[in-house]
C-alpha cells in the first residue's frame with residue numbers, strides 16, 4: 001500500500017501556476033527526493049501535502065485516504081511532520097521547549113488540570129522533556145538542550161527543526177532543504193542523519209539542492225520543473241536523463 | 257532533579273511577602289485605595305498578558321469585559337436581588353460565553369484587523385452601557401450594594417485589600433501554572449510561529465480562543481470585585497481609554513512576564529496619583545510610556561531587569 005499518493009495535483013496563485021497536474025506515490029520506508037530549479041514548485045508541493053495550502057485541483061491521499069484540505073494540525077495527528085526551508089523556530093523558547101512543542105500531540109494538554117498544576121500534568125511533562133532531550137541527542141544537539149533558541153547558530157537550528165518534527169513521532173517526514181546554508185561537514189552529518197531516520201522506519205520526503213546529499217540518501221528521485229514532473233526514477237536513471245541534465249543538473253551532474 | 261525553589265515558586269513567594277508586608281506602610285484610606293486599584297488592574301493584566309505577551313494576539317477591548325463583570329454584579333444584585341457571589345459567577349459565565357462567541361470570527365483576523373475588531377467590541381459594550389438607562393443608569397452610572405458573603409458584609413479597607421491580594425495571588429499562581437504546562441507552550445508556539453505550531457499538531461485557533469476567553473473571564477471577575485468595592489459603577493470603566501491603559505501596563509511591565517504584568521499595573525496605577533497635575537495629561541503620558549518602552553526597552557521592565565541581573569551573575 002502507498003503511504004502517500006498524489007493525484008493530478010495542481011495549485012495556482014492568481015495567474016501563477018506553481019504545481020500542475022502532478023501525480024506520484026510513495027511506499028513506506030523509502031527516501032523519496034524531489035529536485036528541481038528555483039521556483040519549480042517544491043515548497044508549494046510541501047505546503048500542499050502538509051495542509052498549509054488547499055489544492056486548486058487534484059487530491060492527496062495518506063494511507064489511501066483523501067486528506068486534501070485537512071488543516072495542518074489534523075495531518076500532524078495522522079503522522080505527518082515537516083521542517084521548513086525558511087526557519088520557523090519558536091524563538092521565544094529554549095531549544096528543548098521547541099522540541100517539546102513537537103511532542104504536543106502526545107502530551108497531556110487538558111486546560112483545567114494544567115491551570116491547577118495537577119501532578120499528572122507535571123509527570124507527563126517530565127516524560128515529554130526526556131523524550132525531547134532524546135530527540136535532540138538523536139540529531140546531535142545534545143549540547144544545546146537548555147540554550148535559548150535565539151542564541152543558537154544557523155546549522156544547529158536546521159537540526160533543531162528536524163528534532164522538533166521527529167518529536168511528533170511521524171510516519172512521514174517532509175524535509176525542505178535541510179542542508180541549505182550548511183558547510184560541507186555539516187552537510188555530511190545531515191545526510192547521515194537522514195539515513196538514520198529512514199532506518200528507523202520513517203518515510204522521508206526530501207527537497208534538496210545539494211546533489212551530494214540527494215545521490216547519497218535517495219531511493220527514488222522526482223524532478224520538478226515549472227510545477228510539472230520532468231522525470232522520475234532511481235539516482236542512476238536521473239543522472240543519465242538528458243532532459244534533467246539540460247534543465248537542472250547541468251554541470252552539477254559531473255561533480256561526482 | 258528539581259531545584260529547591262523553581263524561579264516561579266520564588267517569585268510567587270516574593271509577591272506573597274510583599275503583599276503581606278505592604279499594609280504596614282499604609283497610613284490612610286487613600287493608600288489602601290491605590291493598592292486595591294493596582295491589584296484589580298494587575299488581575300486584568302495577568303490575564304491580558306497571557307493573550308498579548310504569550311500568545312501574541314492583541315485586544316483593545318478588555319475594559320469592555322471588565323465593565324460587563326462590574327455591571328453584571330451591580331445590576332443583578334441591585335435590580336434582581338442576586339447574592340453577590342452568584343452575580344459575579346453569572347457575570348463571569350456570561351462574559352465567557354460572549355467572548356467565546358465573538359472569539360472565533362475575531363481571532364481569525366491578524367495584526368491591525370484584530371486590533372480594530374477588539375476595539376470595536378469594546379466600543380459597542382461601552383455604548384450599550386451608556387444607552388440602556390433603565391438597566392444601567394446610563395452615563396450617570398449606578399450604585400452597587402456591598403458584597404455580602406453568607407451574611408457577612410465585606411467592608412473595611414484591610415478586608416478589601418486582603419481579598420484583592422488573595423485573588424491576585426491566586427490568579428498569578430494559575431497563570432504561572434498555565435505558562436509552565438504543555439498548554440502554555442502551545443500558546444507561546446502560536447506566538448513564535450503559527451505556521452510551525454500548526455504543523456506540530458497545535459490547533460492554533462482553539463488555543464487563541466481559549467486564552468481570549470480565559471483572559472476575558474479574569475477581567476470580568478476583577479470588574480465584579482471592583483463594583484462591590486467602589487460601591488459605584490459607571491460606563492467610564494468600559495471606555496476605550498481603559499483598554500489602552502491595560503495594554504500599556506502589560507507592555508511596560510513586560511510582554512510574556514506574569515510578574516511584569518503585576519509590576520506594570522502597579523506602576524501605572526500609582527504614578528498618576530503621585531503626580532497631581534498628571535491627571536489632565538494621563539492619555540499623553542500613557543502614549544509616551546508606550547512609545548518609550550517600544551523604542552528603548554522592547555521587552556518591558558521585568559524581563560529587561562531579569563536579563564540584566566543574569567548578565568551580572570555571568
Ligand SMILES: Nc1ncnc2c1ncn2[C@@H]1O[C@H](COP(=O)(O)OP(=O)(O)OP(=O)(O)O)[C@@H](O)[C@H]1O
Pocket residue numbers: 013016017018036037038039040041042043044045085
Ligand atoms: N504564497 C504564494 N503566493 C504566490 N505565489 C507563490 C506563493 N508561494 C509560491 N509561489 C510561487 O510559486 C512558484 C513556486 O515556488 P516554490 O517556493 O514552491 O518553489 P521552490 O521549488 O520551492 O523553489 P526554491 O528552490 O527556490 O525553494 C514560484 O513562482 C513562487 O513565486
Ligand SMILES: [Mg+2]
Pocket residue numbers: 042043044085
Ligand atoms: Mg523551496
